[in-house]
Each structure stands twice: as C-alpha cells, then as structure tokens.
Amino acid sequence: MSDKLALCMVGCGGMGSRHLRGLASLARTGLSNIELVAVCDVREDNAKRAAAEAEELLGRRPAVHLSMAKAIADPAIQAFDIVTDASSHAAVVVPALQASKAVLCEKPLGLTVRSCRAMIDAAAANTVLATAENYRRDPPNRLVRAVLEAGLLGHVHLMNQFSVGGDDKIIITPWRHDKHRGAIGMDMGVHYADIIQYYLGPFESAAGDAFMAEPIRHRRAKPEMDTPAYRERLAEMPETVIPTGEDSVVANFRMQSGVLVQMAYVPSGPGERWWQRSLHGRLGSLSVPRDRTGGAPVLQRADGILRGREILRELPDFTLDEVTSRIFGDNAVEYTIPFNDADAGHIAIEMHDFARAVLEGGQPEIDGWGGLTAVAAVLAAFESGIAGRTITLSEILDGSVSAYQDEIDRAQGLL
Numbered sequence: 001m002s003d004k005l006a007l008c009m010v011g012c013g014g015m016g017s018r019h020l021r022g023l024a025s026l027a028r029t030g031l032s033n034i035e036l037v038a039v040c041d042v043r044e045d046n047a048k049r050a051a052a053e054a055e056e057l058l059g060r061r062p063a064v065h066l067s068m069a070k071a072i073a074d075p076a077i078q079a080f081d082i083v084t085d086a087s088s089h090a091a092v093v094v095p096a097l098q099a100s101k102a103v104l105c106e107k108p109l110g111l112t113v114r115s116c117r118a119m120i121d122a123a124a125a126n127t128v129l130a131t132a133e134n135y136r137r138d139p140p141n142r143l144v145r146a147v148l149e150a151g152l153l154g155h156v157h158l159m160n161q162f163s164v165g166g167d168d169k170i171i172i173t174p175w176r177h178d179k180h181r182g183a184i185g186m187d188m189g190v191h192y193a194d195i196i197q198y199y200l201g202p203f204e205s206a207a208g209d210a211f212m213a214e215p216i217r218h219r220r221a222k223p224e225m226d227t228p229a230y231r232e233r234l235a236e237m238p239e240t241v242i243p244t245g246e247d248s249v250v251a252n253f254r255m256q257s258g259v260l261v262q263m264a265y266v267p268s269g270p271g272e273r274w275w276q277r278s279l280h281g282r283l284g285s286l287s288v289p290r291d292r293t294g295g296a297p298v299l300q301r302a303d304g305i306l307r308g309r310e311i312l313r314e315l316p317d318f319t320l321d322e323v324t325s326r327i328f329g330d331n332a333v334e335y336t337i338p339f340n341d342a343d344a345g346h347i348a349i350e351m352h353d354f355a356r357a358v359l360e361g362g363q364p365e366i367d368g369w370g371g372l373t374a375v376a377a378v379l380a381a382f383e384s385g386i387a388g389r390t391i392t393l394s395e396i397l398d399g400s401v402s403a404y405q406d407e408i409d410r411a412q413g414l415l
C-alpha cells in the first residue's frame, strides 16, 4: 500500500473541479501526501467529467462511484473529500465516519447546529473530521494573525468585515438561493466568520439579521470561473430563480476576548461595491486585502506605515509552512500569482493538512468543531433577527435558540 492517503472526492460539481486543481497544485510542490483513487457523484455525467479532468491533471484516472454506499464499501478508499452541496453534507459524512473513514468536508460544515453535531458525534475519537475552509490559508491572512499575536496593534477594539454591493444575478448556483439547500448569506458568511475566529478567537454573541435583498435572481451571461464544470453548470441553469434563502447577513459580533466586530455581506445593488477588512487597536490599524488577490496588508502606526513584506521586519520569527512556501514562495505575504492558481494553492494546503492529520495522527487545522463554530456565528445573526435580541453563541450551540433552523432540520429529518 502507498504511503499516501487513498482519497475519494465526493461531489463533482464546480468546487469539485477546483479540488482537482488543488490536488494538482499539491502534486507540483513535490510534497503530495494524497492519491486520488476514486470520485463519486450521484450524477454520472459530473462524475465522469471529474474522472477525465483528474486523469488530465494528475496522470491517473480514478475509479467512478455513483453512490456513497458503493464508495464506502470500496476497500481501496481510506478517506473522503466531501464537496457536495451543504444540505447533503450530513447525509454523506455521517455514514463515512461511522465506517471509520476520515473525512474532509467543505464549508459550511452543515446548515444547522443539529446537522453539524450529527457529523461531529459520528466521528470516533481516532477518526479525523476536518472542515475545508480555504480563506485563512491565504499567506496575507497568516501574516495578519502573526501581527495580532505579536501585539503590534496593541489592544484591539474593532474589526470590520464588509462585502457590500452586487447585482440581481444568480450567485454561483440556484441552490444557493434555497433556504433548505444553503442560502448564500450562510454560504459566504461562514467564510468571513471563520476569518474572524481565526484572527480573534471564539465568538461570544451576535446581534444582527439576515434578509433577501433581491426578490428575483437572473442567470448571468458568463460563469464565475472558466472551467468545464462551471460552464456546464451555467448552461443548465434556469433563466430566473425566486429565492427562499437569505442572500444577505449583517451582524455585530462580540468576541470572547471583548473585541467588537462589524460584518456585512449584502451582494445586491448597483451602487459602490465596497469591500473592507480592517482591524483597529490602540497602537494602530491593519487593513487587509481581499482574499486570494495577493494584495499587501497595510500596518499603520504612529511611527509610520508598513506594507506587506515590510511588516516582516517587525516579525523576525514569521514563517509560512513548507507547502505554502512552495506554492506561494518564501514569506510570500503578498504575491502576484493569478486568482485561480492562488485558489488551487489554498485547497492544496488544506488537503495536505487533512492528509497529514490522518497519516501522522494529530488534529487538522480546522476540525468539526471549528466548522461548527463558524456556522453557529452566522446562525446567531440569523436567529437574532427573528428573536429581536442579541443571541449568545452558547444558546446557538446548545440548541436552545433554533427558530430559523427548525424548518431546515425538519426537512432533513433531523427534528
């Protein structure tokens, strides 16, 4: 048997094709610890397209399974990479974990606390459940975390995370506008929630709301990414979608550390497209570029402004791990590689981290609990809008506040 992790990718849609590019990026580092032995999708056309893409990218055609049951029964598979839509995560992850197979599951881990907990509870103590969350793997985000850990901003009062403005087009897939299959307000909000917890530690509470800014969404002219999976997915989309899931979420979070965070994701409206991530402390501020652009974080303090690599002067011990360095370059806290290559690089890093945890023992960087807490933070904002008050994370995590989620859980048979 190979010393690499024998992996089956489940879910061969848009993100599945990006995971294949992530595996190819990992292979190029010379440090790959994964062998893709199979792909699985309930849609045969998607599974076969992914198998052909994998052969082209990785030089080996994986086996094709058309059901999770068949894949779990395949003795050649040690672990699963789950890239199905979020509403199906629990249904595919739980049986895999119960069969003692390790699982890396795309964010959001689940759409509700119950669905996330079903996965966490299904993992035996020695079975790895990891959450695939790519944004924090971006070298500029590694730098931000190091700046905060070194205390270069002094006491931090405030973080802002805003992504506001957009249009009335379908965002990526129709299911992202369906409450029961995964509202885009959750789908994107969870990325930002993970960044916030990565920078600042655990959430304490949220006051906010979620809403549908666009009552009708229309098919866009071009896919968001130029891959066969994205092109084919766009071609089969309806002209319009009437959303049932919230496209927008606005929240004020309090972190357990006391830091206040303002977050808004409102992908609607032809006005100014406003994206901002910044941290403000007693000694200075840090503004952070959009993830996967390679832009330089800017540190501004009384003694001047430092950009990107210049900040490393203040952080003599800063290093990126070996896989990240091989993909982005040594200490590449700013970079110029194209978006698609950066995206593949982040997926390579998270997959390598998962396989290391399975093969060598230890924890993945983001386990099931880390996936759950990011989901719970966004749900706290959703539930706050319904309850009309601030909601604590413990109320979300212990299930005592769940009005928004109950309908989804009922539909999934979890309630």
Ligand SMILES: NC(=O)c1ccc[n+]([C@@H]2O[C@H](COP(=O)([O-])OP(=O)(O)OC[C@H]3O[C@@H](n4cnc5c(N)ncnc54)[C@H](O)[C@@H]3O)[C@@H](O)[C@H]2O)c1
Binding pocket: 010, 011, 012, 013, 014, 015, 016, 040, 041, 042, 043, 046, 067, 068, 083, 084, 085, 086, 088, 091, 092, 106, 107, 108, 132, 133, 134, 172, 173, 187, 233
């Ligand atoms: N981290 C990121 O930047 C990022 C970006 C895009 C998507 N995602 C995540 O990846 C996941 C997939 O998103 P997508 O855009 O690729 O969706 P998609 O709809 O394009 O693809 C999902 C695929 O899963 C298959 N599938 C559904 N249920 C299945 C089951 N029970 N067994 C086997 N196959 C099944 C579908 O047939 C489809 O081919 C979601 O969780 C999404 O949030 C993450």
